[in-house]
Amino acid sequence: MAEAAVRFLVEKLGALIVQEAINLHEGREQVEWLKREMGRMQCFLKDADAKKNNGDDERVKNWVTEMRDLAFEAEDIIDTFMYVKLRRQQPGCMGFMKRFVFIFHELVSRRKVHVDVQGIKTKLKELSESRARYGISNIGTTSQSRSPGGIPILPELIDDIDMVGFDDEKKKIGQELVDTNDTNRSVISIVGMGGLGKTTLAKSVYNDYKVKRSFDILAWVTISQQYIIPEILKGILSDKSETSSEDTIQTLSIKVCEKLKKGKYLVVLDDVWTAAVWNELRKVFPDVNNGSRVIVTTRFENVISIADALSIADPTTKLHKLRYLNEKESWELFLRKVFPRQDIETCCPACLLDYAHLLVQRCGGLPLALVVLGGLVSTKRQTRDEWHKVVDSTKGQFVESGERCLEVLALSYNDLPYYLKSCFLYFGCFKEDEEIPAKTLIRLWLAEGFLPKKNSTTTEEEIGSDCLKELAQRCLIQVIELEYDDSAKRCRIHDLLRDMCISEARESRFLKLYKNDTEDCPTTANAARQLIIFNEIETLNYSNSKLRGLFYGSTYNGLPFRALKGQLGIFKLLRVLLLSSSELDISEFPSEIKSLIHLRYLDLKIFGLKEVPSWIGHLRNLQTFILSCGGIEKISDSLWTIGNLGHVELPYSSSVPPPNMGNNVPKNLQTLEGVNAGSWIGSTLPKLENLCELSIRKVSNDHAGALSSSLQKLGRLASFSIVDGDEIHLDNIITAFSNQHCLKKLVLFGILNRKQLPHNDVFPQQLVEIYLSFSGLEQDPMATLEKLPCLKYLRLIDAYRGKQMICSATGFPQLLSLEIGAFHALEEWTIEENAMLCLKSLEIDFCKNLKMIPEGLKNVPLDLLQLGGMPKEFVTRIEENTGEDWYKIQHVPNIPFNLHMYYGVRHG
Incomplete structure (x- = not known):
């Protein structure tokens, strides 16, 4: 049987x-x-x-x-x-x-x-x-969209603030800010509809050197619609050392108030939507009759008037209601965007003048519309046919008020090549006013499959970077910081453009902003492809099994994981998962992730996690793995068996053993950050031939030989960092790059048992950015570093123990930014004539024995000089007009003086 x-x-x-x-x-x-x-x-x-x-x-x-x-x-x-x-x-x-x-x-x-x-x-x-x-058979036969790579990308990503037409307003606000006769704490409000230039005007005033020199304490905080009072208060404090995780609104309010009482302050509250915000914050702005000021930008005139009415004895509010630009001003702003860095009087070809005037008129004097339309036109060939098509697309006179701007934004979006539309809509996945890392965007685009294919010599990351550049050229986004290789580092999007992103994305079912757990659960047929959750919910009521992306929490705030418990496994086809949890008692890796075998992008910020389990290797499609878990103790070696793995960023934790990659190394790996040194440096590192960014912890002399040998075989390495290094031989590690041309960024944290830098002849000549910390050098490092022809960014923290430092004539030919800190023995710094002729930013911190500012600084074209923790004698010598060394820095437009208060010295 x-x-x-x-x-x-x-x-x-x-x-x-x-x-x-x-x-x-x-x-x-x-x-x-x-x-x-x-x-x-x-x-x-x-x-x-x-x-x-x-x-x-x-x-x-x-x-x-x-x-x-x-x-x-x-x-x-x-x-x-x-x-x-x-x-x-x-x-x-x-x-x-x-x-x-x-x-x-x-x-x-x-x-x-x-x-x-x-x-x-x-x-x-x-x-x-x-x-x-139905008579629609003629579609799909032609296309005006450009092929990828066909757009002329401009050489500069970051635009200067384009402020046209508000010179008189800027002058008035500036006078109100520095008026010594008005000693009351007063509020200055800048009011106008979205796109009129409120933030641009406020930034122009805030960055004015005469204004900055009039205040001891300065702070800029963006409020937006979904404001969080504790985050605003932390923004005013700015220094992370002034806050702790246990702070409540009450303790933060006290800290802010006490800080602002110490001097004359200027605080900007940008993009305030409700009077309730000002009513909640008003009490932290003390009035000690020293002329302190608060600037508020808002779309709504009643925000400040209501707040004033509710206050008992609030100081006066000065209202500045922005107007539309006139024809001349509109013309200038438009041409600045279409023909950047060219003469406004002669830049526009005569054959295009009539079209240009038509386009300017149709923007109705709204700055954002002019900027975005100008960015669109800048991508077109300078022919009558091309510009005629743009004019035809505007369909006559734009309507009044905010609709005018929306028409232009829609036109610019519709003009995007097909592949760029999805890339642009992805900005709706981030919080309002968030500063978005460019590499995060590009990796997300790659995970979603948005990036077009090009020739085999161009990497997908390079294609993504070009897409970002084109969006910036079209003025649909703004690049706010550059990387060491002049690519975009961080970017953001105007809130009106973000609103359009979300509106268009909803219509095309691209994304959904999930508000609360009482919402109707959509059917699969009409469900969005991306689900965004920024607010706290009790339970996720969303059963779309075809979901492709889930954003839970944001970069700045985590949400309780319990709302997702038992839900993640539903989304079998997820490609992107960003999960930021505020719960500290989650010690186990969410097991439901195991079944998400289509995942390509996984970013976890769960600070209670202890271990990455062995089943992580089942995620065979994973391209990007980011882990921010301070207490992590073990990462399974199965992670390295994932063949598609391109980017790995691990938490800097000394308790995690070095990786054991074995023979099946992820040969597509381009980014590896946060790993501890070990035997893998000699056995496995040379096999990672596509590595572009590498950051290693706990490097000692035992690893130095293997590391220098392995580094010589990594021909594509552009950024290399050693963090928490023990005493190490520097020569071989640095000279390993001497014959390579890709390395642009070098970061070395740790004591170097050789007390001087290698000779310039063997130092990598192509370096653009260098950061040395705790190096313990006994010979002046400037003798070597000043000869590097491409160096633009140099940061030296506790790197030199000598008493004298010299920057020689013609040295540092390309240097833009220099920071020296904790040079405790330094007494004398000499800057010879014609040294550092491009330097724009200089920061000097905690050099307690440095007696005076270098004489040669008077010849350096600085825009910004920052000082921190300097001795009282040093600070007194550079007091404006009265200090004996003032003549050395009087040409510098931006010198924040708030740090002087640490030594009881107040400016002006």
């Missing part, structure tokens, strides 16, 4: 295996057909999308929407098929057993794929027939 049962079971299993093989073969053929068809659909959509946006034909819009949804559905079927296929490929005995345990489920899944593909074929046929039936 038992033997018959066993025979029956074996026969059934054999039949199932045969059936599975048949289904697998059929499933593969159908999915391959679907992949080809989806490629055709996507190509068609690129052209159809351009046609849709060139007119108001609702038939075309609806048809394109249906085709896009069908493409999404095809993508879902392919990913579902791949999910089943990948799950059955788990290695080992357990994988073999699971294959048979789930064999019935897999047969059902493959049957469903067959049915779904047939459904796609039916819908495609219906859509094809409907084109001719």
Whole structure:
């Protein structure tokens, strides 16, 4: 009896295996057909999308929407098929057993794929027939979108603040700020609709050197709609050492008030939406009759008037209501964007003047509209045909008020090449006014599959960087900081443009901002591809199994993980997961992530985690893995078996053992940060030939030989850091790069047992940024560093123990920024004539024996001089007009003096 049962079971299993093989073969053929068809659909959509946006034909819009949804559905079927296929490929005995345990489920899944593909074929046929039936068969035949890489990218990413037309207003505000007759704490409000230039005007005033020299304490805080009072108070404090994790609103308020009482302060509250914000914050701004000021920018005039009415004896509020630009001012601002760094009087070709005037008129004097439209036109060829198309696209006179700006923004969005639209919409996934790391954006775009393909010599990261540059050139985003290689480091988006992002993304079901757990749960057919959760919720009520991206929490604030408990496993097709949790008692890696085998981007900020489990290796598609967990103690070596892994950023934790990558190293790895030194440096590091950024901890002399040997084989390395190094031999490590041309950034933390830098002849000549800390050098490092021809950024903290330092004539030919700190023995610093002729920023901190500012500084074209923790005698000598060394720095426009108060010295 038992033997018959066993025979029956074996026969059934054999039949199932045969059936599975048949289904697998059929499933593969159908999915391959679907992949080809989806490629055709996507190509068609690129052209159809351009046609849709060139007119108001609702038939075309609806048809394109249906085709896009069908493409999404095809993508879902392919990913579902791949999910089943990948799950059955788990290695080992357990994988073999699971294959048979789930064999019935897999047969059902493959049957469903067959049915779904047939459904796609039916819908495609219906859509094809409907084109001719409803007279929309002419779409998809032409496209005006540029091919990737065809846009002339301008050499400079960061624009200077374009303030046109507000000179008189700036002068008035400046006078009100420095008016010595008005000793009351007063509020200056700048009011105007979105896009009028409130923030630009406020920044121009705030950065004015005469204004800055009139105040001891300065702070700029952006408020926005979803404000958090504790975060605003921390922003005013600015120095992280002034706050702690236990601070409440009450303790923060006391700290802010006490800080502001110490001197004359200027605080800017940018983008205030409600009177409630000012009413909550007013009490922390003390009035000690020293002429302190608060600037408030807002879209709503009643924000300040209501606040004043509610206050009992508030000092006077000075109102500045911004106007639209006149024709001359509009013309100047528009041409600045279309023809940057050219003469306004002669830059526009005569044949284009009439079109330029038409476009300027249609912006109605709104600065943001002029800037964005100018950015759009700057990407066009300078021909009448090209500009005529832009004029035609504006469809006559724009309507009044805010709608005028929305028309221009929509026009600029619609003009984007197809691949750039998705990249731009992704900005809606971030919080209002957030400063977004450029590399984060590019990696997310890559994970989502947004970036176009180019030639084999161009990396996907380079393509992403070009996309970011084009969005900046079109003035749809703003780059606010550059990297060492002049690529974008951080960027942000104007809140009106972000509003348009979210509006367009909702319409196309690109993303959804999840407000609370009482919302209606959408059906899969109308659900968004990205789900964004920034506010605290009790339970996630969202069951879209086709979700591609989940943003839970933000860079700055985490949310309780309990709301996601038992929910993550639903989203089987997730490609992107950013999870920031505020709970400190989560010690185990969320096990539901194990089933998310389509994940390409995983960013976890869960500070209670102790271990990364071995099943992390099951995430075979993972490209980016970022872990911010201060208490992490173990990271499974299976992480390094993921072949697609491109970027790994681990927490700097001394308790994590060095990685053991073995022979199956992730050869596509480009970024590796936070790993501890070990034997892998000699055995594995040389195999990581595509590595571009490397940061290692706990390097000692035991590793120095292997490290220098391995580094010589990493020809693409652009950034190298040693953090928490023990005493190490510097010569071999630095000279390992002497014959390489890619290394641009070098960061060395730790004592160097050689007390001087290697000779300039063997020092890497292509370095752009250097940061040395705790080096313990006994010979002047400037003798070597000043000869580096490409060096732009130099930071030396507790790196030199000598008493004298010399910057020689013609030294540092390209240096833009220099910071020296904790040179405790330094007594004399000499800057010879013609040294550092490009230097714009200088910071000197805690050099307690430095007697005076260098004489040669009077010849250096500084824009900013910052001092911190300097002795009283040093500070007294550079007091404005009265100090004996004032003549050396009187040409510097920006010298914050608030730090002088640490020594009881007040400016002016």
